[in-house]
Structures are given as C-alpha cells and as structure tokens.
Amino acid sequence: MNVLITGASRGIGRATARLAGEKHWNVGVNYVRNEDAAKSTLEEVKTAGGQAMALQGDVSREKDVLKLFNSMEKVYGAVNGLVINAGITAQRMPLADMSLDRLKKMFDTNVLGSYLCAREAARRMPQARGGNGGSIVIVSSAASRLGASNEYVDYAGSKGALDSLTLGLSKELGPLRVRVNAVRPGLIDTEIHEASGDSERAIRLGKQTPLQRAGTADEVAEAIIWLLTPASSYVTGALVDVAGGR
Template sequence: MKDRSLSTLITGGTRGIGAAVARRLAADGRSLVLGYLSDESSAVATRDEVRALGVSCEIVQADITTDRGIADLFEAAGPITGVVNNAGATYRYAPLAETPADEIRKTYAVNLVGPTLVARAAVSALAEGGVIVNISSGAATLGSPGEYVHYAAAKAGIDALTKGLGLEVAGQGIRVVAVAPGLTETDMHANTGDPGRITRMAPQIPLGRASSPDEVAEAVAWLMSDKAGYVTATTLRVTGGR
C-alpha cells in the first residue's frame, strides 16, 4: 500500500525543473505522480529514472487549463500529502505591445489560472494536512520588461496566491509556499527562440551564473520537509541574488 505520508503530485513533472524536483523527492522516498502535457518520451524517461531510485512513480497526461485535466491528475494521485504546482510555459520574448492577445490569454491560463485551480483542488485532496509548493519566478518582482511582462505578472499572481491561500488554510494543517527560480538552465530559452539567453544574462546575476534545476529542486525539497514546518504563506527566491 502506498505510504500516504510520502506521496506527492507534481504538475509538469517530467522535464526541466519539474523532473529535477521529481528526482530529488524520490531520493527522499516519496512516491510520485507526474503530470505532463504532450512530451510522452520525456515523461516515460523521467518515470523510469524515478522508479530506478526505488519509489513508485506514475505519469498522467493532463492539461491543467481544463477541469478534466485537473480531475484526472488528482484521481490518479489518490491520497497525497504534497503537491508541487509546477506546470507553466512561456512562448516568446517580446515587448508586451508586440505580443499577440491570444498568446497573453494563453500565458495567463497556463501560468496563473491553471495553477490556481490546481491549488484549489489540492486543498480538498490535502484534507488531512500537507504542503503545496507553487513554482513562481524571479520575474514576478523584476517585471521582465522587453521580454515577457505578461508572464511576470502571472507569476506575481502566484506569489499572491501563495500568501493568501497560505493564510486561509493554515488552520487546516496545510502549508502553502512558493519557490521563485531566477535564470535557470532549462530548454525554455531555446524553446522561446533565444538559445543564447543564459550566456547573455548570466553576467547580470550577482552570483555570476544561472542556477541548475537541481538547485531549485533542493529548495522545493526543503520546503516540503518537516524542517520547514514553520514556513508558510511565503515565497523563497532562488535567483542568485537578483
């Protein structure tokens, strides 16, 4: 029988930061359910990698911008005490006035509306207590002018969600926290048409480099652990000082 005390759902859990979080939580002995949107080969590879660490892992194809997708995730997960609200996306780097309106709507759906609905479902799923870790972004406080102001605004909404919901459900034994990564070595930059962005942006970071997904995953693992038992309704920045 699955150990409910160590069972976690990760949305967008099969690539980039999500996959790093999956590996890190698996090292803590957590059984996992990993949501993904469309990249089945990466999902299968991450599932197999996690299973090789000796824990149970299932993958679920689901779109968090739909009610059905969110229901499928939580039905597959069953009894849990942890949710990592990680799924999100960016589509291009451009000034706001040059960004198509439909793309702005899609960005909010994926990065704010969907995660808010996941958090809503998580409160019911964590009826006996647990932890919700939202993945925000350092962009939430920097604004990201000339790149993706709308994405930064959506992530600022995640910070507000974390604060408000954390206060709302503290009495239910549920902690709600967020991690805000800064410049991170993932394929997001290439996928949005700027593969050289890390090299170009790294000198602007006080620590002089981008983070690895594993460094972000360490912050998530700590926040989910009992060592962070007095931490809620707050966002931890993992931004290299920026």
C-alpha cells in the same frame, strides 16, 4: 509522501521528481504531450528509489486537473504534497506586440491552471476535508518582481498572480494543517528559454548575477523538496528566491 508534480517531464519539475525519488516518495509525473519525456522521468524516479506514475493532463482544463488527483489517489492514496510547476513562456517581445491568443494561452496555463490545481488541493488535503494535511509548493519566478520588460511581461504578470496565490492561500490553509509556499527561480539553465527564442539567455545573463552564473534545475528542486518536508515545518506563506542574488 505522495507528491503530485505538474509539468514534471522536463526542467525543474523533472529535477524535483528525481529528488523526491531519492526520498523514496510516490511521485505523480504530470505532462501534457511529451509522453517519452514523462517515461524518462519515471525511470529516473524509480532508479533513485521512489515509485512513480505518469499522469497526462492539461492543467488549464478542470476535468484534467480532477483526473490528476483522482488517478494519484487511486494508486497511492491521498496526496499530501503538491508542486504546482507547469507553466509556459513565449517569444521575447514588448507587450504592444503580443496577440490576444498569446495572452490567453499564457494566463490560461500559468494562472488558471495553477489556481485550479491549488483549489483541488485545498479541497482534498486538509484534515477537516478528509485529507492528511501536507504542503503545497508553487513555482513562481523572480520575473514577478523584476517585470521582464521588453521580453515577456505577460509571463511576469502570471507569476505575480502566483505570489498572491501563495500569500492568500497560506492564510486560508494554515489552520487546516496545510502549508503553502513558493519558490521564485531566477536565471535557471533549463529548456524553457528555448521557447523565448534565446536558449543561451540564462547562461549569458547569469554571469551578471552576484553569484556570476546561471542556476540549475537541481538547485531549485532542492528548495522545493525542503519546503515539502517537515524540515520546513514552521514555514508558510514564504516566497523563496532561488535567483543567485539577482
């Protein structure tokens, strides 16, 4: 499989790339700024048994999204797996205190960026458009149904948009042999919590879940990989919670 993973230099994206390597897939590792982290991910993929290439690009820019797909296709051929994972969060605060710049950045990256990537996949992956079919996995969040009040309702709202994207696009692309699903991680112990100013948030709040712990990036990656493979061949339009029962 040729799988393109956005935001693959850290966290869930990096764990997914590594597991894809274990399946001997060709992996496109997208990153925005941290080239060293992307190179480290490449090494992990190759050590695991796959092939990988680093793809710099900001998903909120259309030209960058086109470049990601074109570069991947030039080296490995048609993309038949896409993981839309790139996303950001920000400092915890109520909506009343959020600036316009923060809101624009949040929605440009998390919503517009995801839609641009999904649109490009919809233009290339269907067999009717010259592709080989395949699977799209969108990384949403349990925040989409919980709301994240007084923390980051902007982030939660952006992920709600991705739930809608998953449901709608799955119906558009299902007849064209492309499946579309989402995973909704809960309290996962990754670097993303540092941006909110509370790096221990997942560990602290994870104890309140039915499983009484935070999740790991690898646990989310396992669900993503399953949705990419034929093992989930009759699954589309699903919102798969990986949230410890929260």
